[in-house]
Amino acid sequence: MIALLRRDLMLAVRAGGGFGLGLAFFLIVVVLVPFGVGPETELLRRIAPGILWVAALLSALLTLDRIFALDWEDGSLALLATSPLPMEGVALVKAAAHWLTTGLPLTLAGPVLGVLLSLDPAVVPVLLASLAIGTPALSVIGAFGAAVTVGLRRGGLLLSLLVLPLYVPTLIFGAEAVRLSAEGQGAGTALLLLGGVTLGTCALLPFAAAAVLRINLRSSA
């Protein structure tokens, strides 16, 4: 499993690996929003948590279809399926690699880009915590969606439609935690619920992803 994780990370940072894609998209959205809404610091400060979370969610979504599609096309997914690695492990490692190349950079960039949205410095720890706790769920749910749509050419639309509703709880609790903290209230409950969503998806969805991957592999020639 370590070998698979190492390979995926290596591929991500090599040419054409798409390591910067999610991060660049995140940057673009966050930079453009202040131009869109105008230079009203008070308004920006209020909407900053929501913008950061929506941008993080969309950049995760943008990079999802790569999780399995590349391995599917070159045939290495079928070879992995016949290897000693359990398919559940493959799904989990793939989600982990996606998080390391998308979720983690977004988490680290969030507070920095928050400055552009005049985010209150006092809420930065909560923002960091909410992104760190919440983004793994985005990767695991996304890996499941990518597994469902892996055999489809141009399956991006279906993937988004499948995954977006499942992302809503993470978005609500993630943005809520930062908002509560900005209003000077305790963010503990929202963070705990966010953690609950992440742990639940990490525990269950690799099995679901493995099951649909096996079914998809059956029909491929």
Add this chain to the structure above:
Amino acid sequence: MTLSVTDLSCARGGMPVLEGVSFTLEPGRVLVLRGPNGIGKTTLLRTIAGLQPALSGEITGAEDRVAYGAHADGLKAALTVWENLAFWAGIYGTPLERIKPALFAFDLYPLQYRQAQALSAGQKRRLSLARLLLTGRPVWLLDEPTVSMDAASVGLFAEAVKAQCADGGSALIATHIDLGLETDTLDLTPYKATPVWEFADRAEEEEFFA
């Protein structure tokens, strides 16, 4: 341990293609699958490899013992030859020292630092076959392994299969060419599944749809 297949039926895209296939593959033997295009050679190999379920019948001695080599090379273009092999060695828990002999076996040693995208089709094929040496699995299931390889490369492949058999392994190979090896042959033509329904001729078909 012998790979044995008993009364196996398998389907492609929901349509039965083969039925009643039975054979055994003893250690040290090579079995070549023959038959026209579409007869179900790939389907049979995929079924034995566990990628798809059999409609009926039994396969014994395949669990965790087979290495499957598909049509697709399964290589990562951005990784070097060595890194591609090191990845599969890691997956199968094979020590990295085994990569060098595998490179030599398929004459890839001079290319080891080259990215897989810079290889020719035949070289990619050889790299894909070198992967088999790192699986440490006793039974090879190979689907058209020699496509786009020249005579010299086919010779290297035949040597590798020979070494595998001498080591107590065996190979089930779907191919149309003569590998120059002492092999058993299984022609799949007699096992073609009888269609659920087939029109005897054009006239009957037209009458049916009239």
